[in-house]
Amino acid sequence: MTQIKKIIKLNQNQIERFSRQILINEIGNNGQIKFMNIPVIIIGCGGLGTTVATYLSMLGVRNLGLADDDKVSLSNLNRQTLFNEKDINDSKVKVIRKKLKLINSEMNLKIYDKKITTDNIENIIKNYEIVLDCTDNFKSRYLINDACFKNKKILISAALHSFEIQLFCFKAWENTSNPCYRCIFPESDLTENIGNCDSFGIISSVAGLGGLFQSLCVVKAILKKDQRMYNEFLMYDCLNLNQKKISYQKNPNCSICKVV
Numbered sequence: 391m392t393q394i395k396k397i398i399k400l401n402q403n404q405i406e407r408f409s410r411q412i413l414i415n416e417i418g419n420n421g422q423i424k425f426m427n428i429p430v431i432i433i434g435c436g437g438l439g440t441t442v443a444t445y446l447s448m449l450g451v452r453n454l455g456l457a458d459d460d461k462v463s464l465s466n467l468n469r470q471t472l473f474n475e476k477d478i479n480d481s482k483v484k485v486i487r488k489k490l491k492l493i494n495s496e497m498n499l500k501i502y503d504k505k506i507t508t509d510n511i512e513n514i515i516k517n518y519e520i521v522l523d524c525t526d527n528f529k530s531r532y533l534i535n536d537a538c539f540k541n542k543k544i545l546i547s548a549a550l551h552s553f554e555i556q557l558f559c560f561k562a563w564e565n566t567s568n569p570c571y572r573c574i575f576p577e578s579d580l581t582e583n584i585g586n587c588d589s590f591g592i593i594s595s596v597a598g599l600g601g602l603f604q605s606l607c608v609v610k611a612i613l614k615k616d617q618r619m620y621n622e623f624l625m626y627d628c629l630n631l632n633q634k635k636i637s638y639q640k641n642p643n644c645s646i647c648k649v650v
């Protein structure tokens with residue numbers, strides 16, 4: 391991805407557009423400039439990915455990658471916010487690129503209309519600092535986890551299960567305590583039998599909230615707030631509005647991130 395020129399100072403138009411968030415102490419001009427310069431990629435453009443894409447474009451993220459090989463289908467329209475009936479059978483990433491440009495014409499959007507594999511993932515993520523895993527299956531989650539660890543990318547991952555959202559932020563390469571996805575969920579035969587939203591079912595508000603949590607983690611990662619998020623994962627029960635945070639350490643026997 392050829393990135394657009396880094397911003398070192400906001401122009402008048404940008405100051406006005408982002409004035410409500412620049413007012414926040416933790417953000418200010420400097421935080422806004424960071425949002426605009428850090429390259430982020432979304433892998434999986436479904437219920438999570440379309441929400442994340444929308445909110446990051448509004449936040450001011452300009453260098454954004456989108457990876458998904460799917461086409462829009464009728465059953466996507468109950469939760470995937472950037473699509474409508476006219477988009478059915480069109481490439482998801484192309485539709486999203488068109489719609490995000492309407493939100494922020496300054497965006498530099500790079501699309502990857504292909505399935506991620508062990509052969510292409512490193513090349514796809516190499517120019518980004520933050521990777522959002524918005525996929526819906528274990529195979530992709532392991533693949534993205536392993537590539538992010540190896541290439542020192544911040545990984546923000548969410549999973550949806552009916553009314554439950556699971557949210558994870560990984561930076562396992564940074565120190566000897568942060569876990570990776572495999573430390574929490576070691577690969578086993580069990581995972582082969584666990585389904586995705588095609589088999590569990592999902593509604594728009596749960597998918598959207600999952601994507602909002604992920605967008606918020608991008609903000610925190612860029613501003614370097616809440617470093618604990620790399621050591622604990624959030625389980626949010628949307629039916630009862632309960633949340634549980636579970637702390638994790640690196641698994642000394644992890645096949646990917648163990649300290650040797």
Ligand SMILES: [Zn+2]
Nearest residue numbers: 570573644647
């Ligand atoms: Zn690990």
